[in-house]
Amino acid sequence: MNCRIRNMRIIVVVCIAGVLLAGVAFAAAAPADAKARREREAKLIQTLKGSAPRAEKDKACRELQIIGTPACVPALAALLADKDLSHMARCALEPMPYGQAAKALRDALPKTSGLIKVGVIGSLGYRRDKEAVGELTKSLKDRDTAVAGAAAAALGRIGTPEAAKALDKFREGAPGAPGLRPVAAEASLTAAQRLLAEGSREQAAAIYEALQTPKWPKHVRLGAFTGLLVARPTEGVGRVTKAIAGDDPALRGAAIAAIPAMKAPGVAQRFAAELPKLPADAQVLLIGVLAERADASVRPAIVTAAGSANPRVRTAAVKALGSVGDAGCVEILCKAVVAGKSDDEKQVAAVSLQRLGGEGVDAAVVKFMKTAPVGSRPEFIKALVARKAAGAVGDLLAEAKGQDEGVRRSALRALGVLAGPKDLPALLKLLAEQKDDTTRKDAERAVMQISRKISDPAGQADAVIAALGKAAGPAKCSLLRVLGGIGNAKALEAVRGALKDKDTQVREAAVVALADWPDAAAAPALLKVAREGKTKVHKILAISGYIRLAGQLAKQRKTAEAMKMFGSAASAAERPEEKKLILGAMRGIRTIEALDLAVSFVTDAAVAREAGSTALELAKHLARGHPNEVSAAMQKVVSSCKDKRIVDQARRYIKKPGAK
């Protein structure tokens, strides 16, 4: 670090320290008792009056902003014409709750000019000093346009009827300087806002009316328009209607955006009647805000728009029907889903179908679905799921038996969501009837989902176990997979029983179910198969599942249980693949036991590299707390592992002779 940088850093540290002290000092600079305050104020006044540097006087002004009384006003007033200190004096005077402060600012008007005067006028404006209206009105004629503009802005903030009148004259007198027109307009709008807040609605409205003429910039006209909606609320609907129907796109946009706030009865219907008269783009906007109101009275107009030749209008209307439609709109939406002229339109229609409220919608969707082309039925089934249409279960069961695979699969998936435990017998029957693997998987998933809805966890597998007793072949295999998904104690018992089934496929399905078991309850059974299984496939499936469950425990931070299982797995694993699985799963278990187990594999040439890698990974985390154990382990890695990179890294953890 060079000297300059070091010095700069010291400066920064000192400054930061100064900061904290300054903060404390500032808080302390507002003493609680009156006497101390008076003394402090007197001292600050002396600072202002004396020859202190600018920074000191700035600081005094900041403090007087908080504690200053009328006593300090003369000292501050004396600075108002000072080009360097005027602003800081205003900082103190502007927020003071004393008439003396306002008077000091007013008195400074004739003594100042240019930007200094602009600042003083700004402070009077901030204070909304009504007594300054006369002087400020005179300043509107100042040859310095910056001063005239500041005076206009201040009058706008003061916003009394008198100030507003002065601004009317100023504005309509069309000040010559180009910069003054926007200031005049803004000041008038500000005054109008103030008058509105004070309850002078008509005066405010008159200003807004004047500012709506085309000679004013668009944002002034828009501001005036929205102001009028507040000032004359009873005329709002008519005004908005007129603006929507008019040819000014600016006003039309603002008018449409104002509609959601209009709550009077019949308003939505009135605006909806305008829809057909509008250009397409405006229709899109209006449809959007009408939809937000979710008012049924606009439905006929939206339905009409849904038949528009314009694709954007049509799509907007189809979307809006999701909010304002009812069962009577189902057919329109369903037809749009089937025959929409673009993917966007079809998708919007599908979403609207899902959102549509009211009685009879589900039934209407089902009715349409039954006669719809097979290819579009999955979309309707999806809508029924999104609508949580539990009443459609019977029809979905029928669809699940249909000819088309896509429809069958959609129906089965839907049944998993919509059907309840009472429908389980029908679903089990359906599962037994499945002929191909794809739909069988869907049926299995549905049965599993429904079984899990049974409120008593202990009883969730009962119906499936009952069916298992009567099933054979692929259906029995399916039920075993379902039991694996349910995963309670009774299910485990049933699956373990199936390990002794005469049918090889059933036995294998049982092993698969155990290997996929959701928790470690299946571990003992898996270990037994891994050790004593009659086929190699069963043993591989079982040991893989067992290692997975051990890894699951490790992730749950049940380290001791996990390590016990990994130890058992290590003794049962026969192939390098399973040993690698063990080593991979152990990388996150940062214990000496895991390290030792990993090292025990390094003498096995088939997995020595993986064992060395895992041992090294664990060593990185254990070396600090267990240097001796890690050193010993790494010595074994070095002596057996052939991977140079691993060996080189392992050597770093081996303690040198004599080292402590």
Place this chain on the structure above:
Amino acid sequence: MSGTNSGRLNRRSFLQRAASGAGGLLAAPYVITSAALGAEDRAPAGERIVMGGIGLGGRGRYVMGAFMRNKDVQMVAVCDVQSGRRKGAKATVDRRYGNKDCKAYIDMRELLARDDIDAVVIATGDNNHSIASIEAARAGKDMYCEKPMSVAIAESRAVAETMRRFSRIYQCGTQRRNIGNFMFAVDLARSGKLGKLRAVHAEKAGSRSGVHFTVLPAQPEPPREVMDWNGWLGPSAWRPYNSKYYTRGFWSNHGDWSGGSITEWGSHTVDLCQWACDADNTGPVDYRTTNQRGDVEAVYANGVKLIIRKGLRFGSCPVRFEGEEGWVETGDSGRIETHPKSLLAERKFRGGYPATNHVREFLDCVKTRKQPVSTADAAHHSITACHVANICVRLGRAVKWDPAKEEFVGDAEADRLRSRAYRQPWRL
């Protein structure tokens, strides 16, 4: 503040937005650009929103980039008081469009005077956020403005009034209102799933609250083309140039230019708490500090506590909402934790705090003239809660606030800190 769902954003539309994660607003094709709206003698500008960027340091460049990724945006001008940032921003825009058309300005008023610009991104230092927003509105522009909205209460009040005055679209850069995990957490609070709310927690940026007013020794002032010092100071008090002033860790804790730790993150986290409490149009009424570090406990009129502190989990800008029947905590890591766990309904969220959705919402609002979720009024009330907390810390005592009148209760001393006199020629 009323019940759980009386706000502008009803539950249905809220969830639709949460589900879409992108504002969910209809991206209507109707673009009301300046050319289409204002300049009657010109043809409509088509689908594009013509934009400029003001204040383009790291954050500004990021947000500008997020805007430029939208096909309906054409960035045409950049402005920064620092030459390096100005040139870098111009180069970024030119590179994006494969030309040299982007114009660079030192003074934002020159950029704002351009009739062809519809909207601006404002990402100056905090000190200039309010004045830049107000000047943009005066020039008839819509704007996305970075947070915090202001350095003083009176400023953000003025911003909100100015936006109404000119019927502008203003979006505060509180982009977490358009990010899934925060929207989900807020929905849990607003929908009553946490039961009656008891407390909302907002993380502040640093461990210590408060600001400093340090004066550094003068250094030779660079030429205006290199660093427009007067422009950087904006409406704040003049002081001699020193380059240290505009290093981030310095100005962001200096009382002339920022609100320090509380406004830095509070503009997001307090804002989310306000939203969760359905308090977008109000704020807490009683404030007190709870320790030497300047943590603040504020209480709403209905008894809900707003706690501004450190120590929450899940990355930057975390929040926690506690009700009588549950709680939720989340942050920028995207992690979210609830009690009971079932409230989460296995929802997962990506981490980070991208501006993408927020920016898109703004653009849609410019087109539809709808107000965004981070309105000037909502942002004003959120940042006001932060400013009042800061005043409480600065005065070293409890304060009472009247959110309707926007004044302290029987506390003329605190009232004086609601505003800062603007240095001429700037005005609110």
